[in-house]
Amino acid sequence: MSTIPAEYKYSSEHEWVSPAVDGVVTVGISDHAQAELGDVVYVDLPTVGDVVAAGDNAAAVESVKAASDVYTPVSGEIVEVNEALDAEPGIVNSDANGAGWIFKVRLSDPSELDALMDAAAYEEFCK
Amino acid sequence: MNSETMKSTPLCDKHVALGAKMVPFAGWNMPVQYKGIIDEHNTVRTACGVFDISHMGQFLVHGAGAEAWLNGMLTNNLHKLVDGMGQYSMMLNERGGVIDDLIIYRLGEDDFFVVVNASMIDEDYAWLMAHKPEGVTLENKSDAYVGLAVQGPACEEVFAGLCPGVTLPVRNGILCFEADGDALVVCRTGYTGENGFEFFCPAAQGVKWFERVIACGAKPCGLGARDSLRLEMCYSLNGSDLSPEKTPLEAGLSWCCDLTKEFIGVEVLRQQKAEGRPTALVAIEYTGKGAPPRHGYEVQLPDGTVLGQLCSGVLSPTLGKGIAMLYVPAAYSKVGTEVNVIVRGKAVPAQIVKKPFLKK
Numbered sequence: 211m212s213t214i215p216a217e218y219k220y221s222s223e224h225e226w227v228s229p230a231v232d233g234v235v236t237v238g239i240s241d242h243a244q245a246e247l248g249d250v251v252y253v254d255l256p257t258v259g260d261v262v263a264a265g266d267n268a269a270a271v272e273s274v275k276a277a278s279d280v281y282t283p284v285s286g287e288i289v290e291v292n293e294a295l296d297a298e299p300g301i302v303n304s305d306a307n308g309a310g311w312i313f314k315v316r317l318s319d320p321s322e323l324d325a326l327m328d329a330a331a332y333e334e335f336c337k
Numbered sequence: 338m339n340s341e342t343m344k345s346t347p348l349c350d351k352h353v354a355l356g357a358k359m360v361p362f363a364g365w366n367m368p369v370q371y372k373g374i375i376d377e378h379n380t381v382r383t384a385c386g387v388f389d390i391s392h393m394g395q396f397l398v399h400g401a402g403a404e405a406w407l408n409g410m411l412t413n414n415l416h417k418l419v420d421g422m423g424q425y426s427m428m429l430n431e432r433g434g435v436i437d438d439l440i441i442y443r444l445g446e447d448d449f450f451v452v453v454n455a456s457m458i459d460e461d462y463a464w465l466m467a468h469k470p471e472g473v474t475l476e477n478k479s480d481a482y483v484g485l486a487v488q489g490p491a492c493e494e495v496f497a498g499l500c501p502g503v504t505l506p507v508r509n510g511i512l513c514f515e516a517d518g519d520a521l522v523v524c525r526t527g528y529t530g531e532n533g534f535e536f537f538c539p540a541a542q543g544v545k546w547f548e549r550v551i552a553c554g555a556k557p558c559g560l561g562a563r564d565s566l567r568l569e570m571c572y573s574l575n576g577s578d579l580s581p582e583k584t585p586l587e588a589g590l591s592w593c594c595d596l597t598k599e600f601i602g603v604e605v606l607r608q609q610k611a612e613g614r615p616t617a618l619v620a621i622e623y624t625g626k627g628a629p630p631r632h633g634y635e636v637q638l639p640d641g642t643v644l645g646q647l648c649s650g651v652l653s654p655t656l657g658k659g660i661a662m663l664y665v666p667a668a669y670s671k672v673g674t675e676v677n678v679i680v681r682g683k684a685v686p687a688q689i690v691k692k693p694f695l696k697k
Contacts, residue, residue, distance in 0.1 A: 248358070248561070249375045251652045252628045254681065270681065272629050274374040274651065275561050296626075 212241035215307050219323055220332035221283035226307065227326060230317060234289055237282060238311040239271055239302065242336045247273040250302040253295040256313050260288045264322050269312050271302060280312060284322045290314040346391035347483050347543040355557055363456035365392040367560050374561035378654040381529050381566055385489035386558035387550045390535065391543065394458035394479040396451040403447040403473045410468060411441065412585060414595040418443040423509050423524060425593050427585050428461065433605025434581035437461050438573060440526055442511040450511060450522065454575045483543025487555050488533035496534060498553035505534055528563065530570035530697055565651045568660060571620055571693040577632060578618060578648045578662055584609055587664065588618045589692065617670035620692045623659035627685030630661040635679045644669055644676060653694060660694045
């Protein structure tokens with residue numbers, strides 16, 4: 211069973227978004243998504259400073275068999291990326307909701323969060 | 338392909354019960370992995386794994402003149418085989434291109450067991466039937482068997498538990514025997530580079546033997562690990578690395594082509610041998626960090642000249658780096674040649690290396 215933290219918001223592309231802290235959110239892929247992908251062997255991280263729009267292809271998570279694009283659910287500037295994934299991409303499997311986060315975005319339009327699913331809706335969506 | 342035309346092996350429900358993730362492959366609904374590809378890959382390299390290969394095809398060929406006829410259809414020399422032994426071989430079109438690669442076993446005089454690729458069963462059968470002389474019988478027995486590839490250094494212990502008192506055939510050998518009332522075929526071959534055997538039993542008894550192989554210590558493994566294991570050894574996959582437009586010489590498989598005998602396509606091979614092959618299937622290995630190489634990615638020289646597209650590629654679980662194969666113009670096929678693999682617009686440095694990737 212996948213875990214779906216109640217405090218996060220979710221996109222239909224299976225990314226999660228943390229609550230904003232000082233206007234910055236953390237983005238990762240859901241536990242459900244990592245389980246579907248299988249062993250993650252490479253994460254293509256965005257570049258700090260990139261400005262992205264909601265729906266943009268911002269990163270890629272690759273398993274042995276497939277490359278899967280990561281779309282940012284929110285618009286803004288990339289302020290940090292999870293460089294630990296360069297050396298240990300498997301963290302995305304072992305802790306998708308935590309240490310396996312992928313990038314942080316300074317929100318340009320916080321209202322975009324309202325358009326995302328809450329945990330209950332995402333759980334339903336995964337069924 | 339929709340689910341109505343997709344075929345399932347007799348082990349399908351068992352795969353699902355074991356937690357497998359099922360994917361379409363060559364028209365079949367097959368397990369790509371159970372727990373994880375890397376774990377399954379490492380299991381085969383260090384212990385023992387079992388793959389469902391029931392989707393592969395089996396033909397029986399017999400009757401007076403069978404050997405002489407098959408020797409004219411296939412690249413390797415069948416006359417070298419004694420009873421109970423098999424060889425890797427290729428079936429070519431008139432242009433010298435590969436229709437299929439296969440393993441053919443000699444059961445007795447003018448009596449052969451042939452194992453072909455799942456995706457090519459119908460095409461191979463049609464091609465052979467169209468060339469078959471009177472007096473030779475060709476039977477497609479592909480639906481009659483469940484096939485299990487048991488691979489890894491612990492395979493002999495697994496076999497000892499599975500069929501007590503029976504001795505595994507020697508490398509490339511075949512043994513037909515009866516156990517528990519079932520007619521069984523065991524071939525000492527594989528597609529992983531490890532010690533192993535391929536086990537064929539009546540389809541209706543497949544689940545029973547699959548469960549026994551697992552109980553004897555083999556871990557179920559999916560097509561994902563099968564692909565990464567074979568690519569580390571540079572074993573060709575038909576449809577990816579072999580094609581009707583490429584000859585076995587271009588694919589680096591001249592060792593299984595006897596150009597001193599006559600067979601369909603031989604003139605083209607002789608000409609390529611004399612004048613040089615236009616392209617060569619080379620192995621490349623990442624020299625820098627980058628996303629895993631995959632089928633279709635473009636490969637360039639450092640100056641941007643396009644050499645070709647990847648046929649097969651994977652991040653090697655054993656070596657921890659990207660490995661791939663592609664056809665390049667023969668002039669650029671030298672070991673040590675530096676290239677770039679283009680992944681989502683980024684150039685990942687790599688170089689041509691000697692085959693196989695994994696030296697065993």
